[in-house]
Amino acid sequence: MTTLRIAGGQVLRPDMTVEETDVLVDQDEGEILAVGPADDLPEADETLDADDGLVIPGLVNAHCHAAMTLLRGYADDKPLESWLREDIWPVEAELTPEDVRAGTELGLLEMIQSGTTGFADMYFHVEKVVEAVEDAGLRARLGHGIVTIGRDEAAAREDFETSLEIAAEFDGAADGRISTAVMPHSLTTVGEEYLEEYIPQTRELGVPLHYHANETEDEVSPIVDERKERPLSYARDMDMTDVSDFVAHGVHVNETEIELLAETGTGVIHCPASNMKLASGMAPIQAMLDAGVTVGLGTDGTASNNDLDMFGEMRDAAMLGKLASNDASAVDAESVVRMATEGSATALGFNSGRIEEGANADLAVLDLSASHLTPRHDLVSHLAYAARGSDVIHTICDGNVLMADKEVLIMDERSVRKKAEKRAKDAIERASN
Numbered sequence: 069m070t071t072l073r074i075a076g077g078q079v080l081r082p083d084m085t086v087e088e089t090d091v092l093v094d095q096d097e098g099e100i101l102a103v104g105p106a107d108d109l110p111e112a113d114e115t116l117d118a119d120d121g122l123v124i125p126g127l128v129n130a131h132c133h134a135a136m137t138l139l140r141g142y143a144d145d146k147p148l149e150s151w152l153r154e155d156i157w158p159v160e161a162e163l164t165p166e167d168v169r170a171g172t173e174l175g176l177l178e179m180i181q182s183g184t185t186g187f188a189d190m191y192f193h194v195e196k197v198v199e200a201v202e203d204a205g206l207r208a209r210l211g212h213g214i215v216t217i218g219r220d221e222a223a224a225r226e227d228f229e230t231s232l233e234i235a236a237e238f239d240g241a242a243d244g245r246i247s248t249a250v251m252p253h254s255l256t257t258v259g260e261e262y263l264e265e266y267i268p269q270t271r272e273l274g275v276p277l278h279y280h281a282n283e284t285e286d287e288v289s290p291i292v293d294e295r296k297e298r299p300l301s302y303a304r305d306m307d308m309t310d311v312s313d314f315v316a317h318g319v320h321v322n323e324t325e326i327e328l329l330a331e332t333g334t335g336v337i338h339c340p341a342s343n344m345k346l347a348s349g350m351a352p353i354q355a356m357l358d359a360g361v362t363v364g365l366g367t368d369g370t371a372s373n374n375d376l377d378m379f380g381e382m383r384d385a386a387m388l389g390k391l392a393s394n395d396a397s398a399v400d401a402e403s404v405v406r407m408a409t410e411g412s413a414t415a416l417g418f419n420s421g422r423i424e425e426g427a428n429a430d431l432a433v434l435d436l437s438a439s440h441l442t443p444r445h446d447l448v449s450h451l452a453y454a455a456r457g458s459d460v461i462h463t464i465c466d467g468n469v470l471m472a473d474k475e476v477l478i479m480d481e482r483s484v485r486k487k488a489e490k491r492a493k494d495a496i497e498r499a500s501n
């Protein structure tokens with residue numbers, strides 16, 4: 069057995085207490101072997117110094133489109149519908165498989181540098197996303213996003229079938245770090261006839277569903293007008309609210325839908341920065357937490373955020389949650405730290421997000437010596453309100469050190485950035501011709 073010790077740090081435990089202790093990792097199994105004082109643990113093959121640092125579970129970005137790093141800053145300050153149709157989709161139509169690979173690599177680099185070790189991704193050319201994740205050493209639930217509106221029947225069927233094939237082919241890839249889901253884009257961009265036909269096949273395959281739901285009012289009202297029922301009630305009718313399923317956004321949900329989410333165990337991935345930037349609305353997160361809904365946290369794509377820093381997302385979630393509830397005690401520091409760790413991991417079906425024996429060895433270490441983290445009254449407060457992705461010094465996933473002392477070991481940072489820069493410019497140029 070090859071072992072790694074993360075030594076001398078303050079460690080965030082699952083009950084949100086912080087204790088000075090060491091973490092011992094079995095690198096072959098990619099699991100945490102033990103958490104305990106240095107003197108009680110056996111010697112390890114390798115040691116990572118966490119002195120003056122805070123050891124946390126690797127953050128889990130439970131909804132994103134990693135390759136959209138290519139579109140960061142390309143189209144800002146517009147609402148969802150026109151942003152997608154006028155700006156984003158025309159460029160995405162030009163993206164080649166190698167563009168998706170380059171954009172995903174850039175996204176993964178940013179994740180590693182900011183302490184994210186796991187994520188869920190909905191995109192296309194997913195075989196390239198798989199390659200990038202395999203090489204970068206992260207953990208991910210991946211899927212091909214299905215859109216049927218505006219497509220003829222053959223193309224719509226092909227899209228759904230691609231999603232099923234991708235989910236079947238890559239589930240368990242990269243030694244189990246990659247799992248999959250079938251990913252209809254949303255309840256308004258995929259036709260009912262296709263959901264009726266293909267959701268039973270998804271269930272047979274045994275993978276979860278992931279889709280955008282109740283993101284904007286404009287997305288809710290056509291469903292309510294046409295069907296006289298709420299979107300998530302329609303989703304339940306379509307067998308799309310299993311305990312393994314998770315929806316992105318859940319901004320415009322009413323009390324009945326919150327109950328439905330809690331009863332079925334369907335996860336909700338809160339994306340506060342995207343919701344603010346696209347002016348989609350304020351999700352009732354405290355009400356969902358009170359009802360017992362599994363709530364995770366995601367950045368969405370970098371074209372609507374504009375970064376993949378989960379520390380920023382925690383802060384945004386806490387701030388927006390208070391505003392939405394008109395209550396300063398709502399969505400407190402502990403709640404957002406839980407969302408970004410255990411909540412997201414549970415929604416995605418990962419055995420991560422907790423530093424305890426038997427959990428995946430997915431970890432991040434922050435340098436606490438920065439002026440913006442001084443004094444240290446409450447480290448959970450610092451995680452939620454004061455820390456930044458750039459405070460992360462070490463990132464470990466599946467027991468492997470991906471970044472040590474801020475040096476990314478798994479990819480060549482400069483060439484990843486250079487390649488993405490060129491491919492982004494070329495794709496936008498092709499789209500404007």
Ligand SMILES: CSC[C@H]1O[C@@H](n2cnc3c(O)ncnc32)[C@H](O)[C@@H]1O
Pocket residue numbers: 133148152156157160190191192212213214215253280283342368369372
């Ligand atoms: C078909 S692959 C996924 C698809 O989703 C688009 N997208 C990015 N952000 C959002 C969002 O907030 N709501 C809905 N759709 C979004 C992305 O551009 C891809 O086309």
Ligand SMILES: [Zn+2]
Pocket residue numbers: 131132133280316368369
């Ligand atoms: Zn999205």
